[in-house]
Amino acid sequence: MGELCTDHWKEVADKKGEPMIERLKESGAAAFGFRVVGKLTDNELKAFEPQLEFFIAERKKHPIGILADLTEMNGAEWKACWEDMRFLQKHTDHIARMAVVGAHDWTALAALITSGAAILQSETRYFHSSEIQHAWQWARTAKYAEELPVRVISPATGIWKDYRPEFMDV
Numbered sequence: 001m002g003e004l005c006t007d008h009w010k011e012v013a014d015k016k017g018e019p020m021i022e023r024l025k026e027s028g029a030a031a032f033g034f035r036v037v038g039k040l041t042d043n044e045l046k047a048f049e050p051q052l053e054f055f056i057a058e059r060k061k062h063p064i065g066i067l068a069d070l071t072e073m074n075g076a077e078w079k080a081c082w083e084d085m086r087f088l089q090k091h092t093d094h095i096a097r098m099a100v101v102g103a104h105d106w107t108a109l110a111a112l113i114t115s116g117a118a119i120l121q122s123e124t125r126y127f128h129s130s131e132i133q134h135a136w137q138w139a140r141t142a143k144y145a146e147e148l149p150v151r152v153i154s155p156a157t158g159i160w161k162d163y164r165p166e167f168m169d170v
Helices: 002-016 042-058 078-090 106-117 129-141
Strands: 020-023 031-040 064-076 095-102 124-127 152-154
Touching: 020 042, 031 042, 031 129, 042 064, 042 078, 064 078, 064 129, 078 124, 124 129
Parallel strands: 031 064, 064 095, 095 124
Antiparallel strands: 020 031, 124 152
């Protein structure tokens, strides 16, 4: 099934010259990986979500790692960022950690994805594209190669951990 979906998205990208999201073949037991090519749209993200939801459902109550290869991504529509936040909020209990891979300046990339990653109660780390094997290792096992610098995008607690609404007593 994964190959059928991947072939479909490749065909769509080839025919229309549009961006695509494809599930990575290394996805398996403890981690789900995908690659984004071009500018991410909300329609594309919505169309891809069922693959990730199916993977989460298969794992039942066992949290997964996610690897997002954004090396060939050229930004995202605001609607796509909103959809990403909605999806991550819905599945935050099922995601243990997220590895973000990209060739771009990691601080600029961090700003792009922080909106979604901040909702997660899991740690999100950045890896250069040359470190993708290390990213897979971390996404699957939470083990990290000691020789690599740690680039935390979002801590394991998320940004809302200590949030207290100011108007609770009103």
